């Protein structure tokens with residue numbers, strides 16, 4: 660299960676559709692993420708062998724330990740899809756998505772829909788564990804469907820009973836979507852009652868917060884999503900804090916930030932088969948997130964919003980005086 664990667668608490672990059680492809684996962688691994696997961700992939704997409712699904716399953720050996728995340732609401736179809744995935748790409752683990760709040764997914768009994776149908780949740784988990792054979796199965800849940808039906812302890816016990824080997828808990832209900840605060844009290848309660856490792860997820864945006872969560876929630880690891888999109892250095896910062904106790908990391912310099920943006924953009928373009936315009940368009944929001952807080956203001960934002968080639972991006976970086984920025988702190 661990779662639990663003995665380095666003996667310390669584990670840092671997980673959260674699966675994020677449209678974000679955590681092989682390129683971004685490798686970049687996060689380079690910055691200290693321990694465990695990676697693909698974005699969610701539908702069991703039906705696998706069984707229909709569609710091209711987009713095939714791309715979701717792409718990963719390189721350096722990404723291991725890596726899990727493929729699946730969603731679906733039909734135990735037999737999921738089991739079939741799991742056998743296919745294990746056969747094609749031999750992931751280190753299969754992760755079941757029981758948290759996705761998106762209507763299109765929920766309407767087909769996938770994602771968080773299963774949180775309010777515990778018998779089906781059990782059947783899905785049992786079928787997948789059986790089909791996965793030697794490959795461990797993990798799961799990711801939300802704490803419940805809505806505030807009146809928080810049932811994470813019940814679902815966690817069911818999943819453990821069905822042979823799920825590790826559980827990530829996002830401390831929000833389905834009804835919350837991404838609003839409000841993640842409830843780490845519930846995450847801690849789950850970690851206290853099950854025997855399998857629990858990974859806490861929700862609103863971690865600094866090393867200090869991560870360390871507090873480790874201390875207070877009794878989790879085996881933390882999973883980071885949105886903050887890693889704008890600040891992937893968080894993995895390095897948490898690791899450093901765990902090793903040295905330093906909670907106030909050196910700010911990432913503007914030069915390092917721009918170098919990272921350019922590297923990500925080049926790798927993404929390769930991943931898009933050299934189709935620069937498509938790659939740049941897919942990354943515009945990411946560029947904005949990476950460069951938030953950097954000097955350049957409205958002009959920089961509008962340039963990034965319309966960037967359509969690598970050359971243009973490099974020009975913007977050069978205009979920002981990237982080469983000369985070494986040593987200038989982003990927060991200065």
Ligand SMILES: Cc1cc2nc3c(=O)[nH]c(=O)nc-3n(C[C@H](O)[C@H](O)[C@H](O)COP(=O)(O)O)c2cc1C
Nearest residue numbers: 673674675676698699756829861862863883884885
């Ligand atoms: C753009 C985006 C896409 C996501 N896609 C997935 C997904 O494919 N599978 C999944 O389990 N969770 C998905 N999530 C939820 C995250 O994995 C995570 O649980 C959530 O963002 C809370 O963590 P955070 O506060 O660190 O962002 C997604 C979240 C975002 C913002």
